[in-house]
Amino acid sequence: MLLGVDTLSVSIGGAMPLEGIRFDIRKGEIVGIVGESGSGKSLTALAITGLLPLIGGRVSAGSISFEGTDLTKLSPRERRAYNGRRIGFITQNPMTALDPLQRIGEQVDVVSRLHLGLPPHAARARTVELFRQMRIAAPEAIAEAYPHQLSGGMKQRVVIAMALAGEPDLIVADEPTTALDVTVQAQIIHLLAEEVRNRHIALMMITHDMSIVAQLCDRVAVLYAGRVAEVSDVRALFAHPAHPYTRALIDCIPRPDMARGALTGIPGAVPAVADYPSGCRFHPRCPRATDLCRTQVPALVTDGRDSHACHHSLRDTHG
Amino acid sequence: MIDRSLSVLKVALGSFKGRVAAAWLLVVIVAAVFAPLLTPYAYDLQTLSQAFQPPSASHWLGTDEFGRDLMTRLMYGARTSLSVSVVAIGLSVSLGLVFGAIAGYFGGRVDRAITVVVDLTWSFPEILLALILVAIIGPGVTGTLLAIGVAYLAQFTRLARGQIMSLRSETFVEAARSLGASDSFILAHHLIPNTLAPVLVTAMLATGDAIILEATLGFFGLGAQPPTPSWGGMMSSGTAQLFRAPGIILFPGLAVALTVIAINIFGDALVAAMDVRSRERKA
Incomplete structure (x- = not known):
């Protein structure tokens, strides 16, 4: 088992928006996390990547074990050693995930330099290779470009390359394509799945698209x-x-065979934390x-790895 | 970094206004730096027989009440004015960046402590603050410099703090953190560079204000002490001769006004040029 989330609860202020979360991820597995907006998918991602403090949250109970180490018990410095190197993170919005003032290449280089200890020259070669794998045309030129010169889909490819650069064992992707055009969404998501499979990296993919889950997870x-x-x-x-x-x-x-008007959705909406029903x-x-x-x-009834x-x-x- | 600065400069000089402003600033800077080489007279050479001369071929701007060459004194005055205001603003920018970054990034108690002090100094007008500080430190070049530096510190601390606070929640900072970047790395590589553009622009404009403040302190006799010329000091001594030789007060006044206007125009041109986006679009 690579990652084991056990009865994880997260609190923000007095509220507890995440309670008793339990699931695990094996090496090389693609696990989809689904649910409507407000169901706690992103919070789970933040907890695993150790970014809860950014939104003022903290793990109030339970554990997140990564290869047997409980990440919630580590000091911030020890915790940081996992980020990028063991656990990669792909943020929701690629449009703002890159520093506007730095060239694309520099931002990706730094990950290989920091985590793999590569000298600048080798790091750039690796960046270009990663870009090529992400099917970025003219990777050398893109490495010299600034983020605003790239389209959203291109930026998300760069962000994925950044997450891959540290050779992590797990990548957490928080709705990696929601901010993109429908036409590029499928491309990017399949590319991500393909790269992850090729490298035997586990992927925790947050999405609300059940068809993506059915195809890839x-x-x-x-x-x-x-x-x-x-x-x-x-x-x-x-x-x-x-x-x-x-x-x-x-x-x-x-589904194509559906009768007109048969698609109804789920009536009502996910309640806010303050209004959780009994x-x-x-x-x-x-x-x-x-x-x-x-x-x-x-x-939560458990049957082997399954539960409901x-x-x-x-x-x-x-x- | 160097070719980036060069290309910013190139765009800034693209407009006519920008070129004129830059040309004037260049003239003032050259005059200040090479004053001893360019002037035929010593700035403190008194020739009482030549007092109150109107502008002529030997004295381009005339002479003052002691027969000193006004052109010479104006050029030496530029040295004092420019160096004092530039160094003072440099001081407030660098200290302000450090304090602002610490306050904005770490927040909490440190932030509150820094903010209280900064808001306290912010509540005084710069001139009053500078006057108080000169009174404490004592008149002269060092006193003026420190006073102006501290007077503008609040402005830059607040600016840097606000910028850092808003940048801190940007996705790219979250992304950097998720990839294992430390606080110091994020501050040095992402937050401070992204803060620099607005800070440098404000610094440019504040330098103009600082020249006026320096002249004001000089006018009150608190700046560079005679016989060292400063634009404010020259204007001060010119008040007594306002009707006899208006040039004594007019020329340094013009120098202050033109320089400050030029700084503002050039600063505006730099703002436009420094935006990565607009630059690439034009290129």
Whole structure:
């Protein structure tokens, strides 16, 4: 096991927007983290990359173990040694992820120099090679360009190259393509998956696009309102979702054979942290909700690596 | 860095206004630096028989009440004015960057301590602050320099602090941190360089203000002490001769005004040229 997140809770001020998160990632695995906006996907990413202090949050319970080391127990300095070198991070918005005043190449070079100890010349050669792998045309010229001269898709390729530069074992990608044109989204996401597979790097990909999950991921963790709804193998998840929320998300994927008007979405919205309902947090929107759901928090039932938290699991009915 | 500065300069000199302003500044700087070589007289040479001469071939701008050549004194005065204001602003910029960066980046108690002190000095007008400081340190070049430096410190600390605070939450800082960059690396490689453009522009404009402040202190007799000429000091001695020889007060006054205007125009041109985006678009 490369990364093990165990009953992780995150608090910001008095609120606890993330509670009891549990899932793991094996070496070379692509794990999708899905859920609507506000379900805690990005917070999970920030917790794993150690960036919670930036938004004033902290891990209040649980552990994040990386190859057996609990990252939450490390000093900031020890923690930093993991960033870039063992864990790469791809931010949500490539438009602002690069320093506007520095040439692209310098910003990527510095990662190899810092983490792999390469001399400047070798670092640049490596940067150009990474750009080539990211299918950036004229990589030498791009290395000399400034960020504003690049398109969004191009910038995201650079950002991915930066994350790859430190030869990490895990890359955390926080909705790496949401800020991009639909046409380049698929390109970039497949490129990322391909590079990660070639290098046997594990990828934790945050997305709300279930079709991307179906195409690229090995495993999926579904989050809802700061808790785990379901963690499962991707095939099992799509074939037999356990949680009604997972079912609802799958039903939100448009299919060509759908009747006009059949695509409904999930009524309602994810509640804000202050308005989390009692019991199962999904109950106000759940078609299967009963009184039990309104009062009792469903336990996270674990079966091997899979788990789900629902009083009326769909899988029980499948039997 | 050097070719970057050169190309900024090239764009800044692209406009007519920018060129005229730069030309005047160049004249003043050359006059200041090479004053001993360019002037036929000593700045303190008194020839009482030649007092109150109007402008002529031997005295281009005439002479003052002691028969000293005004042109010579004006050029030596440029030395005092320019060096005092430039060094003073350099002092406030570098200290302001350090204090502002620390306050803005680390926040918390350090930030509050620095902000309180800075806001306190900010609440005084610069001239009042400078007067108080000169009174404490004592009149003269060093006193004026330190006084002006401290008077503008608040402005640069606040500017740097604000810039750093807003940059700190930028995605590229988050990205750098996620890739393992340390606080000092982020400050030195990302935050300070991104703060530099607005700080340098403000510094340029503040230098103009500092020249006026230096002249004001000189006018009150608190600046460079006689016989060392300064533009403010010359104007001060000229007040007594306002009707007899208006040139004594007029020429240094003009020098101050033109230099400050030139600095402002050239500063504006630099602002436009320094923006990486606009430069690339024009290139």
